[in-house]
Amino acid sequence: xxxxxxxxxxxxxxxxxxxxxxxxxxxxxxxxxxxxxxxxxxxxxxxxxxxxxxxxxxxxxxxxxxxxxxxxxxxxxxxxxxxxxxxxxxxxxxxxxxxxxxxxxxxxxxxxxxxxxxxxxxxxxxxxxxxxxxxxxxxxxxxxxxxxxxxxxxxxxxxxxxxxxxxxxxxxxxxxxxxxxxxxxxxxxxxxxxxxxxxxxxxxxxxxxxxxxxxxxxxxxxxxxxxxxxxxxxxxxxxxxxxxxxxxxxxxxxxxxxxxxxxxxxxxxxxxxxxxxxxxxxxxxxxxxxxxxxxxxxxxxxxxxxxxxxxxxxxxxxxxxxxxxxxxxxxxxxxxxxxx
Numbered sequence: 001x002x003x004x005x006x007x008x009x010x011x012x013x014x015x016x017x018x019x020x021x022x023x024x025x026x027x028x029x030x031x032x033x034x035x036x037x038x039x040x041x042x043x044x045x046x047x048x049x050x051x052x053x054x055x056x057x058x059x060x061x062x063x064x065x066x067x068x069x070x071x072x073x074x075x076x077x078x079x080x081x082x083x084x085x086x087x088x089x090x091x092x093x094x095x096x097x098x099x100x101x102x103x104x105x106x107x108x109x110x111x112x113x114x115x116x117x118x119x120x121x122x123x124x125x126x127x128x129x130x131x132x133x134x135x136x137x138x139x140x141x142x143x144x145x146x147x148x149x150x151x152x153x154x155x156x157x158x159x160x161x162x163x164x165x166x167x168x169x170x171x172x173x174x175x176x177x178x179x180x181x182x183x184x185x186x187x188x189x190x191x192x193x194x195x196x197x198x199x200x201x202x203x204x205x206x207x208x209x210x211x212x213x214x215x216x217x218x219x220x221x222x223x224x225x226x227x228x229x230x231x232x233x234x235x236x237x238x239x240x241x242x243x244x245x246x247x248x249x250x251x252x253x254x255x256x257x258x259x260x261x262x263x264x265x266x267x268x269x270x271x272x273x274x275x276x277x278x279x280x281x282x283x284x285x286x287x288x289x290x291x292x293x294x295x296x297x298x299x300x301x302x303x304x305x306x307x308x309x310x311x312x313x314x315x316x317x318x319x320x321x322x323x324x325x326x327x328x329x330x331x332x333x334x335x336x337x338x339x340x
């Protein structure tokens with residue numbers, strides 16, 4: 001680590017602002033270098049990724065700085081922690097690079113061309129490569145590729161589950177998604193659903209969101225149960241007990257949809273469009289990247305608080321049911337919010 005970076009992080013503990021009391025949350029701000037575009041959280045560890053200059057920052061969930069990873073990195077795209085190791089996709093090295101949480105290099109795992117998004121499911125790390133439209137499964141105890149699943153066109157969006165992968169054909173107009181379990185393939189094509197961007201499967205059901213036209217679909221084993229057309233450029237949704245809440249980058253609203261029949265229950269108007277949403281404690285938390293605001297919404301009354309955050313608030317992650325973190329790329333800030 002360079003002397004400049006070491007000096008920077010030696011002052012980190014003094015760069016927390018005084019906690020600010022809101023009606024429902026307190027927050028503190030931690031300064032970081034600018035340019036970090038992606039954030040992940042898993043097993044108590046936060047990872048931030050900047051592609052150029054190549055860097056991965058590692059923090060614990062309280063914001064304590066642990067390490068900066070730069071060694072052997074060319075163009076990192078995403079990173080995730082599991083079992084004390086940091087897995088980083090390196091776009092130009094066609095590899096997943098493995099480090100300890102303190103930055104020590106462990107191994108280079110070769111995968112396909114142009115690896116992008118890295119995800120974890122139980123004891124496996126998954127990385128999707130845009131150069132060969134393949135998802136590679138890496139066993140974390142052996143740190144070797146144990147399975148390769150090749151699809152028909154590239155994407156950034158997929159979800160791993162037990163023994164299978166759901167692959168969203170974001171750029172392919174002829175297919176919507178594909179479910180792969182070893183050699184078994186099931187291709188699903190949903191009419192007029194463009195750019196599938198998020199897939200969810202849980203006790204509440206199976207749901208798919210199309211970004212461009214804002215179409216939300218409930219599925220049952222790949223078959224459409226119902227659909228609803230919401231405001232365009234729908235980037236994210238969260239599942240509550242009996243409803244789904246969907247964001248839009250086109251209209252400044254949150255749309256509440258019944259999980260039972262897909263009917264639009266209500267909409268809550270916000271000051272600006274939002275692209276990310278979380279359910280934290282008894283509130284909905286939504287993120288606006290420009291001008292950079294967090295809206296803390298009461299889902300029952302529709303009342304909300306507006307908190308101004310930093311410049312280009314690009315991502316946020318949920319730490320637990322009381323805490324979430326917002327990454328602001330251009331101002332170089334992490335906002336740590338905790339339920340009051």
